Amino acid sequence: MATVSYSNSPSGRASGPTFRVSTREISLDFSNVGPAESPNELGALNETAFRDLLRRFASIPSVKLLDGDPQLVVSAKRGRYLLVPSGGQLLVRPANDTQQPFVKFAVENLPGYLDSTDQQPQAPSSTKPVAAATSSTSTNPAAEGPARDLVIPDGAPIYGNIPVSRPSATPTPVQATATAPASKAQPVGRRGMVYGALVLLVLALAGVGWIFYGPVPEGPAAPARLPSDFDAVSSAELLASLKKRYVGTYATSGDAGERLLELRPNGTFHYQEFGAGVATTANRRGTYTFALRHDTKAPLIRASGIGTIELRDDKNLLCEGAIFSRVP
Numbered sequence: 469m470a471t472v473s474y475s476n477s478p479s480g481r482a483s484g485p486t487f488r489v490s491t492r493e494i495s496l497d498f499s500n501v502g503p504a505e506s507p508n509e510l511g512a513l514n515e516t517a518f519r520d521l522l523r524r525f526a527s528i529p530s531v532k533l534l535d536g537d538p539q540l541v542v543s544a545k546r547g548r549y550l551l552v553p554s555g556g557q558l559l560v561r562p563a564n565d566t567q568q569p570f571v572k573f574a575v576e577n578l579p580g581y582l583d584s585t586d587q588q589p590q591a592p593s594s595t596k597p598v599a600a601a602t603s604s605t606s607t608n609p610a611a612e613g614p615a616r617d618l619v620i621p622d623g624a625p626i627y628g629n630i631p632v633s634r635p636s637a638t639p640t641p642v643q644a645t646a647t648a649p650a651s652k653a654q655p656v657g658r659r660g661m662v663y664g665a666l667v668l669l670v671l672a673l674a675g676v677g678w679i680f681y682g683p684v685p686e687g688p689a690a691p692a693r694l695p696s697d698f699d700a701v702s703s704a705e706l707l708a709s710l711k712k713r714y715v716g717t718y719a720t721s722g723d724a725g726e727r728l729l730e731l732r733p734n735g736t737f738h739y740q741e742f743g744a745g746v747a748t749t750a751n752r753r754g755t756y757t758f759a760l761r762h763d764t765k766a767p768l769i770r771a772s773g774i775g776t777i778e779l780r781d782d783k784n785l786l787c788e789g790a791i792f793s794r795v796p
Contacts (some may be wrong), residue, residue: 485583486512487544489521494538494625498524502536513756515579522575533738543584544582549577553652554717554730559795566726566742569719572795698759710758710767718792729785729792731756737771739787772791 489510494501496508513521520699522546524542532538533553540551547665550563552570559570605771701707711733720727726742735757741750754772761768769777769785782792 484515485545485579486513486514487518487542487579487582489518489543490541492539492541493536494528498528500535501538504752505536515583518579519575520526520549522558522578523550526556526558526575528553530555530732537740537751544584545585549582552728559717560730569726569793570723570728570795571715582706697762698768699762699765701758701760701767707758714769714779714785718785718787719795719796720790721790727788727790727792729787731769737774739771739774749786788796 469752472740491508491510493505495505495619498608511523525538529540542549542551548563549722551558554572554576556575558575559572559579561568561570561575664671690723701710715731715733718729718731728738728740728742730738732738737754737756739750739752739753752773754774755775756771758768759768759770760766766779771777771787778793780786785792
């Protein structure tokens with residue numbers, strides 16, 4: 469079970485960096501995605517809790533992304549940033565600057581980047597529980613509230629509840645436990661049997677949760693129907709070569725508006741146009757297929773709901789009248 473250590477006194481704040489996080493179009497337990505989910509403020513998280521949250525956010529199955537556009541908005545030392553999941557990694561750009569393109573980050577590298585002020589990510593700092601921190605004052609401008617320490621076991625399912633703790637009016641007294649003499653071993657009685665039964669129950673529930681809520685492998689999608697003036701790619705070698713070259717994530721520059729196009733290996737695509745702030749003005753999904761023109765036999769992509777996508781080179785596509793460049 470995930471736990472949170474919370475302290476409302478200045479001496480209980482974490483000495484490491486903190487990150488203020490809010491969610492968009494995703495539930496607190498990461499099980500539901502869509503516009504119906506209201507925004508949530510998670511408050512200030514320490515580095516350990518923030519890394520765990522990023523891992524779970526980046527691990528959302530691709531089929532879940534068909535229901536909406538889950539986003540995290542993070543405020544840290546570097547500024548305020550928008551995060552979008554993409555194939556186990558994260559696409560990142562400033563939240564208030566729609567002219568900036570998305571940049572792809574691995575989960576382990578992102579906290580150090582957000583906590584730095586130059587272009588070089590800082591090495592991850594060591595984390596300590598809040599209860600063990602000594603009296604110190606945080607220098608992070610985003611740390612306006614107490615930090616939280618989130619601990620989740622490695623074997624837990626992807627979807628779990630994000631615990632939210634509230635300050636208590638009075639501190640909980642710590643009860644001293646009596647230590648039995650080392651010479652007398654405690655016999656295993658009814659209490660040991662109860663603990664064993666609880667462990668088995670927790671393992672069984674974790675297994676059931678993994679079966680029902682674990683990642684679902686994506687199956688092959690039905691190819692998009694071609695007009696009469698296009699031919700399907702019949703060569704298996706050519707089709708494999710085209711997929712290897714062009715499957716990936718592409719984005720436009722600021723001059724053409726903030727747009728994102730993701731070509732997935734299973735034959736589906738995800739197209740987005742971003743408005744001001746974190747608002748989304750267009751969101752399309754469908755299937756695509758590689759095709760050849762009758763006259764030139766030049767390869768291109770036909771996508772349902774979008775039309776023809778021209779293949780300029782290995783890193784640039786022409787879609788909807790705009791140039792899309794591959795995200796590194």
